[in-house]
Amino acid sequence: MAAAKLSPRQKMINLMYLVLMAMLALNVSSEVMEAFSKLFDSSEKTIETSVEKNKEILSELKTLSKENPAQYEDLYNTGQKVRELSESLVTELNILKTKIINSVELDEDTGKLPAANMDKSEVLDNYLFSGSGTSKAGKKFIETVTNYKIGMLQLVGNNSAVKNQLETSFNTEGTKVDGAKIPWLNYNFYGLPSIGSLAVLSSMENVVLSVENETLSGFISGRLKKATSANNLEAFVKLNKNTFSPGDNVEATVFLASKDDTKVPNEVKINGTKIDLKNPKNFEDGKIVYKFKAGAVGDRPIVGSFTFVENGKSVVVPVNGNYSVVAGSNQANVSADKMNVVYRGLENPITISMPGISPTKIKASASGLVKKGGSSYMLKPGTGTTVNINVTGTTDSGETIKSPPVTFRIKDVPQAMASIRGEFGSITMPKTSLAKSSIAAALPDFVFDLNLKVLSFKVKVPGKTTVIVNGNRMNSQAQKAIASAKRGDIVTIFGIRASIIGNSSYKLKEVLPISVEISN
Known part of the structure; x- marks a missing residue:
């Protein structure tokens, strides 16, 4: 299983466990026995705190489940199952711990375990093992650890950190050493000093309580995270x-x-x-x-x-x-989507509707009017100065309602303006730049975004004959005439003809000219 991110507290427990295993590999001495005793005392203090914290979290889940059953009742029920699984393993661990503690007499002065005298392993060796291998009590212990891991993996949900800890700390399948597989119980307890076994059991209990804490805390924080997620x-x-x-x-x-x-x-x-x-x-x-x-x-x-x-x-x-x-009305809602007039030769978008009447039961008619779908129409007016749109609708009861005609003014597309490098009107630039420039045409501030193409234009340089250019770029004659211009001369670009890209049949008015003052 891929490693998951562990809490600082869990990292400390793992480190203590590793230190303990490393110390067991050393020659047993009074100093080592004392170190085992200190590890045991430290774990027991942590256990006391963890038990209280887990009770508080489960109590909080219980309160939340009563206040918001739909949100927390299932989580509280799952939390109770987590508590039951934890208690079953903790009970088994405490049975083993009690057997070891009852096998010795506490120090009369300090009340602590006589760690230096707990270098033998007979207590757990006799209880967990038999001549044929594992004793009945040992098998029950292994079964309890295995059932705890399997049960918890089913309850923790998507908490990868807790899953990783369960797989790492409660894997009872055995360990390979020098090619030989040693049973989990033998590897962890057989032949170990009593004080060492006591420290191992206490560390295991610490892990159980830590897993319980991480799981119960995750239930509450998971709900809060979901509620505050941007996806929600x-x-x-x-x-x-x-x-x-x-x-x-x-x-x-x-x-x-x-x-x-x-x-x-x-x-x-x-x-x-x-x-x-x-x-x-x-x-x-x-x-x-x-x-x-x-x-x-x-x-x-x-x-x-x-x-x-x-x-x-x-x-x-x-x-x-x-x-x-609001009351119903027989007045159709008709509006030009982009303007209060329509333009000759262009497709003007029109929206036509009647309150309370489906678009499929509305009929509209006008010269050049075409329905596109739903309430959307396109009006392409021809000759004349106005166009009337007549609208009728049929109600669900079958009544026909006729709206008064709606009139729009028809206007021609206004004159376009010539431009060089996006500038209009009168501009200043070097003659070398002008000679290389292209001539464009546009309709600034027009309601339609029309793309125009310049077809031809005329160039007038002071003292020179007017040059006619086809296309939108200076030809060699125009470039020669511009090259003769002096600083301060006004070169005029006029007689510009252009067309609408995609609508070449529409005849635009002559494009307004542009004047260029030669700067050098």
């Missing part, structure tokens, strides 16, 4: 009112909310109606779905409350909203 955020827009007239000031409040379908409120009321939270259709993605029919014309409120229980107290979150009901 949803953006909402709240308007200062729900209906507007043209020219009204609109105020919008945009905010983020965390959605969690497991955080079910204890009670929800909307407009005096208590919502049935047991019906899944009423609660989706952490949100209440409230459906109703609109009332009479006018402003209507949407008010109510969410009630949660936290820390034994009710927390009420108010709901304040409104909606507006």
Whole structure:
């Protein structure tokens, strides 16, 4: 299994375990026995603290499960199973620890274990092993450790750090030494001094409590992490009112909310109606779905409350909203999407709709009008100065409603302006640069983004004959004429003809000229 990130506390426990194994490989001496004793005392103190911490965390899960059953009840039940598994192994470890401690007499002066006299291994050797191998008690101990690991792996979820610790510390499959596989029980306990075995057992208990702590803490932090994750955020827009007239000031409040379908409120009321939270259709993605029919014309409120229980107290979150009901109308809503006029020869986008009538039951007619789909139309006017759009619609009851004609003015595309390097009108530049420049045409501030192509233009240099150029770049004659210009001369680019790319049939007006003052 790939290594996972361990907590600092778990790293300390692992280090103590490694130190212990290394010391067991040394010649047993009174100093080593004393070191074992210190490791045992240190582990026992940590155990006392860990037991209290784990009780507090499980108690917190119990309280949360009562306040928010949908969110925490399953986690609390799983936490209880974790506690039961931990207790089963801790009980077995304490049986072995008690046998070792009861086999010696405590120091009369200090009350501590006589570590120097605990260099024999008979206590656990006789209890865990027999002449044929492992004793009945030893087999039970191995079975308890194995069942603990298997059971915990099923309960810890996706906590990779805890899984790694379980696989590392409670693998009872045996260890290979010089090519031979030594059983786990023999490798860890057979022939070891009693004080060393006592330290190993205490270290194992420490690991069990640490795994329990990491698992229970992960249940709570995992819930909080999910609730605060950006993946659970949803953006909402709240308007200062729900209906507007043209020219009204609109105020919008945009905010983020965390959605969690497991955080079910204890009670929800909307407009005096208590919502049935047991019906899944009423609660989706952490949100209440409230459906109703609109009332009479006018402003209507949407008010109510969410009630949660936290820390034994009710927390009420108010709901304040409104909606507006407007009367139906036989006036079609027709607007030009980009302008208040339409332009001759161009495809002008038009939106046509009628309140309360499906776009499929609306008919619109005008010279050059084509439906694109839904409420979208395209109007390409021809001759004349105005165009009328006539709209009719059919209601669900079969009634035909005819809107008064909507009139649009027809205008020609305005004159384009010549440009060099994106500059219009009168500009200044060196004659060498002008000779290499291309001539472009554009419609600054026009409502349509039209791409224009220059077809030809004329160049007039003071004292020289006007040169006609085909295309958009200076020819050799124009370049020669420009080369003769003096500083301060005004070179005029005029008589420019251009076309619309993709609509070459439309005849644009002659492009406005550009003047260039020679700077050197």
